[in-house]
C-alpha cells in the first residue's frame with residue numbers, strides 16, 4: 001500500500017463560473033521512505049498541492065472540487081477535524097520557504113518545538129532533552145543554549161534548521177519541504193540540502209521536495225514530478241527524466257539550471273509558444 | 277535598558293517644562309483674571325470691588341509681574357514640590373488635588389480596564405468572523421458608539437434610566453446617596469458602585485470602540501502571518517492558534533496604545549464629572565478655569581502631564597516586555 005495516494009485532485013480559487021484551476025486533476029503516489037521532487041515554475045500549483053495534503057488551505061477561498069487524498073489509508077479530505085489535527089505534524093510535517101516569518105517571533109524556538117512534542121508525543125518524559133536532541137540532529141551547536149533564543153536571534157539558515165527540527169520532532173512519515181532553500185544564500189542553501197540528504201539516509205521518512213530548481217533535484221530525489229499550470233506534465237525516475245525529458249516544458253526547466261563551469265550570460269527564458 | 281530608562285526619565289524634565297510654560301502663559305495672558313472675576317460682585321451678595329481694591333488684588337497675586345519672571349518663580353516653588361495655594365479658597369493646591377485625585381483615578385482606571393476587557397474579545401471575534409454577519413454587526417455598533425459625543429450619551433442615559441421619566445434604575449448624580457453616612461460598609465460600597473455605573477459607561481464606550489477596532493486590525497494582521505500556518509501545520513487546535521499564537525502577537529500594539537488613551541480619558545472626565553456632579557479632578561479643573569484660579573489650573577496641569585508622560589514611558593517599557601525583538605540601547 002502506498003504511503004500517499006493522490007487521485008484526480010482538483011483545487012480551484014475564485015468564482016465557480018470562471019475558476020483559477022490552481023490544481024487541475026493531478027494524480028500521484030508516494031511509497032514510504034521515498035524521496036520525490038515536485039518541480040515547476042512559480043504559480044504552477046506546487047504549494048497548493050503541498051498544503052492540500054493536510055487540508056491546510058483554508059476553504060474558502062480554496063475549493064476542493066475533485067479527487068481524493070489518501071494518507072496511510074485515511075481519506076484526508078473527509079477526515080474529521082480532530083483526526084486531521086493528529087495527522088498534521090505527526091503524519092505529514094512541513095518546512096516552508098520563509099524561515100524568518102514561519103517561526104512565531106514572540107516564542108522561543110525551544111517552546112515552539114516543545115508545543116509539537118507535547119501535542120503528538122505526550123509519552124515523552126524528558127521533553128527538554130528531546131528538544132535538545134532535535135536541535136542537535138539538525139546541526140545546531142550548543143543546543144542547550146539556543147533553546148531559549150527567539151527566532152530573530154538566529155540567522156536565516158539557523159532558523160530553517162529549527163523549522164526542520166520542529167518538523168522532525170514529531171517523527172512524521174512524510175516531510176513536505178516547500179522550497180526550503182529559496183530564501184537563503186547559496187552557501188546556506190547547500191548546507192540545508194546536505195542536511196536534508198543526511199536525514200533522508202538516517203530515517204525511513206518520505207520526503208516531498210518542492211522546488212523550481214532542477215539543479216537541486218538530480219542527486220536528491222528518487223522520482224520527480226513536473227507540474228505546469230496545475231497539471232502534472234511529466235513524471236518518472238529522476239535520472240531518466242533528466243536524461244531524456246519528454247515534455248518541452250521539462251526540457252526548458254532543465255535548461256534553466258545554470259551549469260557549473262559554464263559561463264552563461266543570460267538565463268534561458270522559457271518559450272511558452274511551443275508548450276502544450 | 278537601564279541607561280535608556282534614565283535617559284527617558286531625564287527627557288521628561290524638558291518636556292514638562294515646555295508643557296507648563298505654554299499653559300502658564302496661556303492661562304495668564306488670556307483675557308480676564310481672578311481679580312475681575314471676584315471684583316464683579318453679586319456672588320453671595322458681596323459688593324463690587326473698588327478700583328483700588330482690584331489693583332491691590334492684582335499685586336497680591338503677582339499678576340502685574342512680567343509673565344516669564346512669574347513662571348520662573350512658580351518653577352522655583354515647584355522644585356520644592358510647592359504648588360502654592362488656590363486663589364479661590366486659599367487652600368493648598370496639593371491638598372485640593374489630593375482629595376479629588378482618587379475619584380478621577382478610579383473613574384479613568386475602571387474605564388480603561390473595562391475598555392480593554394470588552395474591546396479585545398470584540399476585536400478578536402470580529403477578526404475571526406471577518407466579513408460575516410457577526411463582524412459587520414460589531415463593526416457597525418462600535419462605529420455608531422464611537423461617533424456619539426459623551427455628553428450626549430450622558431444626557432440620554434440620564435433621561436432613559438436615571439431621570440424617572442422612563443426608568444428609574446440608577447442615581448442621576450453625585451458619588452453617594454444623601455444617607456450614605458448611615459450605611460454599613462457593603463451597603464455604602466454598593467451605593468457608590470450604583471452611582472459610578474453611568475459615569476463609567478460614558479467614559480468607557482469611546483475608548484472601547486476605538487480599542488476594539490484597533491484589536492480587530494492587529495488580530496487580522498497576525499492571523500495573516502506565515503507562523504499561523506506553521507502553528508496549524510503542527511496540528512495545534514484552532515483555539516490555540518488564535519488565542520495563543522495570533523493573539524499574543526496582536527496584543528503588542530494593542531497594549532501600548534493605552535498610553536494614548538490616558539489623556540483622552542482625563543479630558544473625558546472633565547465633562548463627565550461636571551455632568552454627573554462628581555467631585556473629581558475634572559470638575560476641579562472646570563471650576564478653576566471658570567474662576568481663573570491659576571495656581572490650581574497649573575497644579576492640575578502638572579499632575580496630568582506627569583501622568584501622561586509616565587503613561588508613555590510605561591508603554592515603551594511594556595513594549596520590551598511583550599515583544600522579544602525590541603531592545604532599547
Ligand SMILES: Nc1ncnc2c1ncn2[C@@H]1O[C@H](COP(=O)(O)OP(=O)(O)OP(=O)(O)O)[C@@H](O)[C@H]1O
Pocket residue numbers: 013014020021022040041042043044045046047048049061212
Ligand atoms: N489564496 C489564494 N487565492 C487565490 N488564488 C490562489 C491562492 N493561493 C494560490 N492561488 C493561485 O494558485 C496558483 C498556484 O499557486 P501556488 O502557490 O501553488 O504556486 P507555486 O507553484 O507554489 O509557485 P511558487 O514557486 O511561486 O511558490 C497560482 O496561480 C495562484 O494565483
Ligand SMILES: [Mg+2]
Pocket residue numbers: 046047048178179
Ligand atoms: Mg509555492
